[in-house]
Amino acid sequence: MRIGELAERAEASIKAVRYYERLGLVQPGRLANGYRDYSGHDLRVIREIRALAGFGINPARAAPFIECLDAGHQHSDECPASLAAYRDSIAELDRTIASLASRRELLAERLQRGASRTFGTEVTTVIDYSKVLPENLPIPEDDGAADHLVGLAMPALTLKATDGSPVNLAGLGAGRTVIYLYPLTGLPGTDLPAGWDAIPGARGCSTEACDFRDHFTVLRDAGVANVYGFSSQDPDYQREVASRLSLPFPMLSDPGFSLAAALKLPTFAAPGHDRLYTRLTLVVKDGGIEHVFYPIFPPNTHAQQVLDWLRE
Template identity: 50%
Template sequence: MRALRYYEKAGLVMPTRLPNGYREYDPVAVRQVERIRELTSLGLSVAQTRPFVECLAEGHDSGDECPSSLAAYRRAIADLDERMARLARCRDGLARHLEAAAGRAVPSAATRSRQGAAGSVRRRSPSGDGSRISRLVGSRMPAVRLPATDGSSVDLRTLGPGRTVFYVYPLTGRPGVDLPEGWESIPGAQGCTAEACGFRDHHDELREAGAARVFGLSTQAEDYQRELVGRLRLPFAMLADPGLDMCVGLGLPTFDAGGTTMYERLTMIVYDGVVEHVFYPVSSPDRHARQVLDWLRDGRSRGR
């Protein structure tokens, strides 16, 4: 009854007043009220239902047969599109702030003793062991199959002709998920998201310079990396190696932090299944994709 009075006050439904003061609603009014309730359940305001109510009052079988009703549909959809776009921009902005804040945040214990946090890191292959890294050059890729974020699985032994860029990294932060304690004090740990964005932004140039494929690889699980691909809009697939199969097959350097074993940051250029070049250490993750691009272009100019 309260809703009917509201519709009447808004001038949408007009009952007939009987001598005894009662209101009498004709059959069209019943259909008008049903239409108002249906449209408001879809998100329209009561005021926005007026064209549909008037269309019924004019004798049409359906309230959306009139041009004014169709125009009202279009306006409502356009308004929703604008609101959704605005909300998406707000959501993306908040996610960026959250990710940046999570990357800066260090638990108070780690803040009080950075040296102790860094001391909890155990390297299985010291960064200074350049000879071990140099021995990777000329190695054939192992017969390892890893899941990719595009739903496929990649056999590292049969990548196909041409060059493949594998950039290997420890882990990427995720909005709302804490990083390992003392993460920012671990040498070379930070910058994974910036590195991924660099390979994203230079992806087309890398392909033009001779990279047939680009993959990112870490020990993080496939679903974790799939979220990263969607959030950063990466044009290439990420490979998940939680079992450290690449470490076993090639002896890639790793370190332990927060009870988890991760890869140290490096990039391999693989040509026809053989490691052709290794970038290690990677001192500037945010500029590393450009470094790889320059190497590819230099090699192409030499006729490689």
């Protein structure tokens, strides 16, 4: 076959095929007119080279594997030289990982020193945004996306809670239940989506959770039977958050957005996340939605806002 056909069938560029030839990995025959003539074996070789590259083995180091195929073996890694190439690549990765880990440790140490360094009387510290919010966050506006919710019955959806229990939203029991929906809670050392602070109402999930934690007892005294945090994050992710923040109430996980579908709840997208819940709070009583807080700002004092409404 001609080089164009070979490249197309191998899903490679003609330039890549030429490169493999220069490395001696592909050795085509010649037609009477001098044109290269590639065989099915050449096609298999190129596919093997590309597969190895996907595992991190550079084409320049693929010779032992191709020689194994040329020797008639069914698989390219059935020869001792191929296994040695595997071991060499693993050892190189180990060295790279060790180097990166050392560099990360050094950077973390320098970050800590830089964040706590004193310049004269001015002290620079790292701000804990689980307790306070950044300044100048955009304030969300009421777009009417929650106007239809009051008076609706809660759907018969059973969701998994972080304490392992199944929770039926249509059977929350007597008394009021407060369900605060939030987009996502960040993990220490993990960056939030790009531009997160520019999305109105996005920032503040940890501060909101801490505010409900700190007001949990007084909310119960005001007649709230249950408090649930609610997001599309999976239960394991939420379980870490509940443990780290010492939350006295469980969180509910809805990765399939079943509640959003049932109640037509507002959602939004962010970099790395096709869909997230928009922050709002439902007050449920006798199986129906009695009150809705939307939009919510600032989230770090929202539990007090709910408490004020209950007292009124």
